[in-house]
Amino acid sequence: MLAFAYSRSEMVHDALVVLAKMKDLSFQPSILTYNSLLYNLRCTDHLWNVYDEIKSSGIPPSEFTNSIFIDGLCRQSRLQDAVSFIQETEGKEFGPSVVSFNTLMSGFCKMGFVDVAKSFFCMMLKCGLRPDAYSYNILIHGLCIAGSLEEALEFTIDMERHGVEPDVVTYNILAKGFRLLGLMSGAWKVIEKMLLKGVNPDVVTYTILICGHCQMGNIEEGFKLREEMLSRGFELSIISYSVLLSSFCKGGQIDEAMKLLYEMEGFGLKPDLITYSILIRGLCKLGEIQRAIQLYKEMCLKRIFPNSFSHGAILSGLCQKGMISQARMYFDTLTKSDLTEDIVLYNIMIDRYAKIGNIGKAVQLYKQIIEKGITPSIVTFNSLIYGFCKNRKLDEARGLLDTIKMHGLVPSVVTYTTLMNAYCEVGNLQGMLKLYQEMEAKALKPTCITYTVLIKGLCKKRRLQESVQLLEDMYAKGLAPDQITYNTIIQCFCKAQNMRKAFQLHDEMLLHNLQPSPATYNVLINGLCVYGDLKEADSLLVTLQDNNIRLTKVAYTTIIKAHCAKGDVSKAVVLFYQMVESGFEISIRDYSAVINRLCKRNLITDAKKIFRMMLSGGISPDQELCWVMINAFHLGGDLNSVSELLAKMIKHDLFSE
Template structure:
């Protein structure tokens, strides 16, 4: 079973790729479908050396790195550093003599050749004397100094320094694997492990357990599991099986996880324990985790803090925050205090779901318990502000994090880059990129993808192309998603020639150009009306051996319909069928909408019948188009019958469908039926501001101003957010019927509702009053406008000048000309 899974997932090729391209940017997490998922992974996987070296060093020196990590990500920790699995840390060896290590480093740096040789020689001496704890601590400082991607050079130095094999050198190799693994540098650890295998050097159970634990979130865990299947008692390790079972659960392979658990339990290789159960719970969804919890309790293992924290973390991430809070309370009732990891999980959950008001309540609870917020707490708060759109507060927290001596890794920066791109803060993006380089971090694939997509979305196509080239220069191959972002941006700016050149460049570079990329280019050309270019791309696509899809033909049909070539569009749909592609609801709806715009109701009905006859189910948009076509043709009864047909077939009518029908009856001045449809709409969906614009305007046009005023007043009392059009329509109507006082009141209500009154709004009202020779009321609005700081334009000046001249009001005209001169407009 394990072999089949490995072949299906191609773990060997993944491992070879990871070994052949080590980078200094830190351990690479598993691929994520979104930046939020990456944030969730990074938050709960523990604090790595690159995130907080000070904390990592303290944890390492106290031999409790694994315990702290477990509290953060919910998985059970690997055993503490010791010479034997059961060895307890000695008090007098809990802190490394920093002066001795510093002296050794200074000595090594002044020695000829490789500056690491003296430190490695010291490691060899420590191994010979059996001082394993000091050996691992010395290696820890060496690894910390060398950084990520240093395994190859350290292995070479080891071979140069100790070419021959003996048990003491083997111990140095083994300890180096364990140190790399505990420093959350799995690729380096795996490189050393493979070098040991090439030289037939055996690995200890502690090294294997640490390495399995560090690889628990990657597909490489499978290869390692097979490599260490030796009769040395390693396979009975709960940590190794816990890492593998957790990996299966995280990827949703529950049947395989349960099968592996039962097989190994039946063969005696696996003894159920808290470590194994906690690993499965930590990697599962809430529903499955509860099942594992029930099995765990039935097996005689009561849940511990790690169990509770894993469930609280999972509930928080999935948005079940009320249940997460209840579980934290139950945890305390069982005699286990809520720790920093518990509060961090809750804080991150509330931040993730943008409930910042609750975040501070949890922070207050945390402080009340005497717990100090750590890096992960500040990080969660920072991300919460960014994702809630409060960029300024997020930037302040980022500066506070750095000021406290914490270091952020590239995954954290990726989240900030994403938020800044979404907010359109390009200046801040550039500043953040400078900061990333200043801290010695390298952009990874997620960072480049985020930036390319963000710059493309904001129209900065040239900057996106620069990043794409820089990405390739660094040996990070852009994927189809990156190329798609660039193509969509080029087509969106109508740079069609550049889009074609970009596709040609991808083909020349032997990049994988698929149907998705061609579809984007075809769609861009079709929307721009360049049908010849779109058809050329279609031919080029087929010549390259890429089969067109339904999306390809839909884009072409849309382009033909936009150019009024409906017959060609219908012929293309027939060609789709000949190509073995079945037109879908989008295909038919596109052509139906074109017939609707042309007013050809007969062709529209025939095509709709063909659609149903071919077994293509119409969707809500299709029915909305049909209703619009009937309304435009004045066939309102048939349009209303379509709505009834939708309800009868269980197809929900959305706001657009109702608004389409309401607009039809409003334009026909059947206000009663429009109001009836509004009442029917309330039973299914919430009306939109467009709905009320239509109704208010219809009531005003039919001179039913009392009903319009009542409707607007009721909506304002209910807190319904109206659009400006609803106010201006009623204001104009009051002016027409000679109620300027009501118009003034409505104007004030409009301003109080948060709308800015423009010169166009004042002009529309004043023009209607002047047209009806209500110059006194017009002067009221003129004074209101000037007091509001709105300056008249040339159109308003002409309207007022003509009205005063016609009314022979020379005094008012001269006063008005004086005010106009002060505004900078020429007077007549």
């Protein structure tokens, strides 16, 4: 009992001392004592010593001894030793058992060697051993994890053929396999078969289904399953609640997530660090920083100590809200605690300083990292490089590549792409291409963003054919360009007054099932208005409206300005009304642009209509527009309107000296 108590408490040396004392007192330890010791020491280096002692003591091992020993070897990833042991004990009184083979198969499956596990399944049959449900479940699970669902289903059929009935574990494994592949319809078919066989779902079954539906974004179905689960008398696990909480947070339904937290506590479940971290991150993403901090304090009061994930969420939230001084205060508080070694927190602050252009503060924090002996990560350097590039300090940014190597780190694609973009912005095409060649030499695969930067650089130098070739290279390498890539090259062809090629690229997007973005149509409409035919721009606008393609305000203002410039003010007015009816927020600047054009053309009646529309929309005119309208009213003899406007100007102090 004493030896067992020590071994169970992982007090290894004490357990061995007790064993030695037993020998001194001429007490022969039983095989049960040895088995319990072997079991509790199976994850330690003492495993072989205890087994050798069993053999030297002359005590015959029990049927469990070998299984425990094999389990220990597998847990220590000593699979080859486990295989050798199975071969050595074959044919002996307590040779390999079903349990031993199951343990070995489980070990190989966990390491990802499902085919090897299958070979031991066959060996088990050759040894005259009959696989049990656990044997089949191990292989079915291994195959499901490997994505071989068809073979897993075949093993289930083979299982039934050999008179071994699939149990709830079998069906849960299959349902999880379908869930991992995002095939929830397949998971439900497994559940249907399970019910037909008279096997009742358990907590794990419901958890798998809830996880699947939530990960697919179907939170309503996940919530229904939770209700059904409760109605059947099952208690939701922490995992089930965490998945539901995560789904609500991702969907921005933070109040529903908070209700679930209180429900958990009502059922006696204690929220853990993961639960709180999910909620804190969700609140921070929605900008609910104060509520996140309140929840953080609540977590600390319950003696659940936050990790870098929780701290990082709050710090990121403060930074994203633009509360940089509060973020720094929070950061300084953390760095005075035991979290000083956490590079993630430093990276968040350095990145924010770099993004707002305060490279001095970013460098200051970097120096602090070095002084404290903290190892910077590639993320640290990527942020610093971005900051230097933003401040047009390209030599300092380029020099950081050598610093990265000094720290034993490897520059990433992000590193090179950031630098390339900076060289592109200043028109240094040669510097950009040199960096690209250096990146290729390091066998770093360019991303879609990398190619977009290259295309932008080539387009700036009017090397359009080379940019088109890069687009083709992307497809050849299995890399799909996105809307930004196409928009970049389309805009360049528009500027080159090659509208035909610009529209060919638009059509190419559709052929590749890439939906043009509103920005794509802004570029095309602007190209037609400035470099092409205004009638074609009108026609394109009508086509897009007929096809219910969402347009931006920019598309309307571009074509309105073009019609005003060409003298077709009446058409501009029609388009202006369309823009208003589309629900866009119209500014004083938009109104002024049209009203000024109308007044210049002496279309005073139309100018009055739009001016009154502006006033009814709650937008007050500025001084310049007031004088334009006073002049227009005066020329039209409408002195009452002149008086009204003058009164409004006095009221809002719109008179200059």
